[in-house]
Amino acid sequence: MGIPESQLKVWSHQGSITQSATTYSVIKNALEATSTAYHGKNYKVFLQGSYGNDTNIYAESDVDVVIRLDDVYYSDVTQLSREDKEAYDQAFTPATYSYDEYKKDVLKALTDRFGSDVKAGDKAIAVAANGSRRKADVIAAMQFRRYWKFKSTYDTNYDEGICFFNGAGERIANYPKQHSENLTTKHQGSNLWLKPMVRVLKNLRSKLVADGALKAGVAPSYYLEGLLYNVPSEMFGSSYTDCFVGAMNWIQAEADKSKLVCANEQYYLLWEGSQTSWERVNAEAFIEAAIRLWNEW
Numbered sequence: 001m002g003i004p005e006s007q008l009k010v011w012s013h014q015g016s017i018t019q020s021a022t023t024y025s026v027i028k029n030a031l032e033a034t035s036t037a038y039h040g041k042n043y044k045v046f047l048q049g050s051y052g053n054d055t056n057i058y059a060e061s062d063v064d065v066v067i068r069l070d071d072v073y074y075s076d077v078t079q080l081s082r083e084d085k086e087a088y089d090q091a092f093t094p095a096t097y098s099y100d101e102y103k104k105d106v107l108k109a110l111t112d113r114f115g116s117d118v119k120a121g122d123k124a125i126a127v128a129a130n131g132s133r134r135k136a137d138v139i140a141a142m143q144f145r146r147y148w149k150f151k152s153t154y155d156t157n158y159d160e161g162i163c164f165f166n167g168a169g170e171r172i173a174n175y176p177k178q179h180s181e182n183l184t185t186k187h188q189g190s191n192l193w194l195k196p197m198v199r200v201l202k203n204l205r206s207k208l209v210a211d212g213a214l215k216a217g218v219a220p221s222y223y224l225e226g227l228l229y230n231v232p233s234e235m236f237g238s239s240y241t242d243c244f245v246g247a248m249n250w251i252q253a254e255a256d257k258s259k260l261v262c263a264n265e266q267y268y269l270l271w272e273g274s275q276t277s278w279e280r281v282n283a284e285a286f287i288e289a290a291i292r293l294w295n296e297w
Helices: 005-011 018-031 082-091 099-117 176-189 194-210 221-229 240-254 280-296
Strands: 043-048 063-076 118-120 125-127 136-152 155-165 171-174
Touching: 005 194, 005 240, 018 043, 018 063, 018 099, 018 136, 043 176, 063 099, 063 155, 063 171, 082 136, 099 118, 099 125, 099 136, 099 155, 136 171, 155 176, 176 194, 176 221, 194 221, 194 240, 194 280, 221 280, 240 280
Parallel strands: 063 136
Antiparallel strands: 043 063, 118 125, 125 136, 136 155, 155 171
């Protein structure tokens, strides 16, 4: 029978905008306070995640915020030629402001403003919901550069992203700007179906978890965005039903899953043992559960 068009339409609706916008403004003001230890340094505060990409649903309350320090950067030089690597090494200047020190300064800036509502997690600093303020996750990040060319400081070519370190000291690099821009371009190319369909999948996932048909954490929103990003624009039809059936049929019957990419186009979507890719067993669990829900509705 399939999930009714009316239910898919309900699931397509965007979550809170006003509360999320207010929360972001409050967090941003705290991070940009003149009393912070990093005041005067070159940094930028911006959104990432579902709210920043207009794919948030009512069941998702978190506002994801990044504060990226640009005075210090980490880099990937594995793609450079030997000559370019030598030029990079000669130009490189060690930083005097460490990541650990920077993250402690960001944590203090938030604690000074929000007190005991602030807790440092493995990756992000969480600011608990309070009153009308929604929960926020703040990533203290530094600029990240994946170099493709380095002839001199003034003659380079690189992809710019962010990086941060988890509790185990592992560096995690990602590209939220490319992710957001690519999603928007694909959304426009799909006749504005992509982002509503991402919200459909997120709500469908929430139902699967609530029904015990899928374990929580198996299908993060970031990867659901990536999954639909790979679906050709012509698979998005003239209704939510057509879009769902077209996307799922393409994913299961036509896609080369080993070549699917994250929406930032910097990483493969399905890759084992990576902090920035979806474990294939988890992706398959979600896809199979979604199709089963459709067939058994």
